[in-house]
Amino acid sequence: MATPEQWADVEQWGGTLTACFMELRARIEALEGKYETMRLATLDWGEDIDNHSRWIDDQLKRIEALEAAANDRQQNEDNERAMPDAPPADGLVQRVADVFLHKPFTPDDPVGARAAIREVARWMRQNEIGYAAAAWLEREAKL
Numbered sequence: 001m002a003t004p005e006q007w008a009d010v011e012q013w014g015g016t017l018t019a020c021f022m023e024l025r026a027r028i029e030a031l032e033g034k035y036e037t038m039r040l041a042t043l044d045w046g047e048d049i050d051n052h053s054r055w056i057d058d059q060l061k062r063i064e065a066l067e068a069a070a071n072d073r074q075q076n077e078d079n080e081r082a083m084p085d086a087p088p089a090d091g092l093v094q095r096v097a098d099v100f101l102h103k104p105f106t107p108d109d110p111v112g113a114r115a116a117i118r119e120v121a122r123w124m125r126q127n128e129i130g131y132a133a134a135a136w137l138e139r140e141a142k143l
Helices: 004-013 015-082 092-102 111-126 131-142
Strands: none
Touching: 004 015, 092 111, 111 131
């Protein structure tokens, strides 16, 4: 790149060649100025796009959170509707009560309590609820 002193020397030459050089120099400076303006505008535009993209991402996350909350609420409502108000006649409560009718619990003789624990474990296995917990209950009932 020519220094300002070198351009001053070219201006002193005079003639058409100097005029061509000076016009070329003016055009290059104008193009460089436009390039800088375009570059800055592009950076601003890119920043606007980034801000817009971040805004869209934030809105999408918000929508997803609202949908998840709505789905959770719907699932809870469905679960509540699926739960009967009274336990079924052959439910766990009835089965444990039946055990105590046949084998009452007394502090001196915990046979009824052990039978009730075994019945809970049996019910858990039949309903596929916590096999490990059912095995633990069975071990507890054997003690």
